[in-house]
Amino acid sequence: MTEQTFLVLTALAEEPLHGYAIVQAVEALSEGRTRLRVGTLYGVLDRLVADGFAERDREEVHQGRLRRYYRLTDAGVRALQAEVVRLSANVAAAAFVLKARGAL
Amino acid sequence: MRSNLENRYRRLLRVLPRWYRDEREEEMVGLFLADRTDDLDLEHGRPGWGETGATLALAVRTRLAASAAPDRAVVLGDVVRLVAMVGLLVQLSYAFRWFGQALTSTAVESPGAPAVPVAVNLVLVGGPLAMFTGHRTLAKVLAVLTALYGVVVVPLTDGPVAFLGLLWQVPMWATAAALLVGFHRDAPAPAGRPWLWACVPAAVVAADFGALTSSSAVVVFLSATAGELVPLVVIAAGAVRLVRGGSVAWTFALAVWSVLLLPVELWYLTLYLSYPSGTALTVFLAVRTAVLVVVAAALVVAGLRGLRRPPLPVTP
Numbered sequence: 001m002t003e004q005t006f007l008v009l010t011a012l013a014e015e016p017l018h019g020y021a022i023v024q025a026v027e028a029l030s031e032g033r034t035r036l037r038v039g040t041l042y043g044v045l046d047r048l049v050a051d052g053f054a055e056r057d058r059e060e061v062h063q064g065r066l067r068r069y070y071r072l073t074d075a076g077v078r079a080l081q082a083e084v085v086r087l088s089a090n091v092a093a094a095a096f097v098l099k100a101r102g103a104l
Numbered sequence: 105m106r107s108n109l110e111n112r113y114r115r116l117l118r119v120l121p122r123w124y125r126d127e128r129e130e131e132m133v134g135l136f137l138a139d140r141t142d143d144l145d146l147e148h149g150r151p152g153w154g155e156t157g158a159t160l161a162l163a164v165r166t167r168l169a170a171s172a173a174p175d176r177a178v179v180l181g182d183v184v185r186l187v188a189m190v191g192l193l194v195q196l197s198y199a200f201r202w203f204g205q206a207l208t209s210t211a212v213e214s215p216g217a218p219a220v221p222v223a224v225n226l227v228l229v230g231g232p233l234a235m236f237t238g239h240r241t242l243a244k245v246l247a248v249l250t251a252l253y254g255v256v257v258v259p260l261t262d263g264p265v266a267f268l269g270l271l272w273q274v275p276m277w278a279t280a281a282a283l284l285v286g287f288h289r290d291a292p293a294p295a296g297r298p299w300l301w302a303c304v305p306a307a308v309v310a311a312d313f314g315a316l317t318s319s320s321a322v323v324v325f326l327s328a329t330a331g332e333l334v335p336l337v338v339i340a341a342g343a344v345r346l347v348r349g350g351s352v353a354w355t356f357a358l359a360v361w362s363v364l365l366l367p368v369e370l371w372y373l374t375l376y377l378s379y380p381s382g383t384a385l386t387v388f389l390a391v392r393t394a395v396l397v398v399v400a401a402a403l404v405v406a407g408l409r410g411l412r413r414p415p416l417p418v419t420p
Contacts, residue, residue: 019131
């Protein structure tokens, strides 16, 4: 799972979001390191929908512009859980090694 | 009323296929303009390079789709990916032959293949093997190096061999381009094992059959034909496809390769037409070129007919 996909899944885990809100949430979650381009965002969303990890929620019109919301599916929650477990194991292993060196 | 900036974004979105725009255009335009509210920007602003690049990448992924797209987009994507994989096999075959010639110093600058340095042959062999063993990024890097060699180095060669060298590069460029755009992030990894097995016949096709005989006439004949068994293999594969049927993507991929081999084929035919004593060879090359053209045309017709039927799944 790429970092972009991970961040989008995390953003959607809290509540259904529209595209602009996802971009903002990803930027906030990554502390400004990841700024999704529109083409990139829709590439990620297309893959998540195709894999069954996300689905369309509802549509709204805001200031004359269409906003389409996306939500996480149960499969998406499980995929995010699995990734969190994997990353946590990596972090724990790295922390153990650094502690042994006295660097943490 | 739409601002100039919105119109520019909508023009940019035309790189996306119509089915995708119908679904996403309004949503994407809203997102593009969400942060750009300044009147001056709306009047004179333009899409940034980053947004343009990301949209172009999305266009490649949707036009050459791997899944979750209309059948035609998936078939087109499969065709490009198969063109790349077949091209890597063709490249491997030529590289084996040129490699052998470079090592044994038997490379002839006419009428056989143009001399290619050993280091370049290593790259030519490495690219296909990297792809067939699942190292997609490495394969793309080596494909770019291969293409750069053809663009930068080959034109510097003196004499008529330079033109022949460039013609040999056309299939390499097509392979590199197909590899880069076809195997995008959403494209599935190709099944490596069948392609690795295909390396065996590719090596056989590359063999220097002229070494098996001492007859100079036969050696000359083979130097112009056996070294280019690839067109015969493509013709045979195309004929089998026409008789037995199969996936539309394979049919179009073989048609593309029939066309890609034509420039070199025509160059040799033109060359031998100027040799009054080479009648048999000229006839052979003329027939082979004609058959290649006929097979290419028949494959295109068969492919277009096949598009009207539901496509068969393809795993390159």
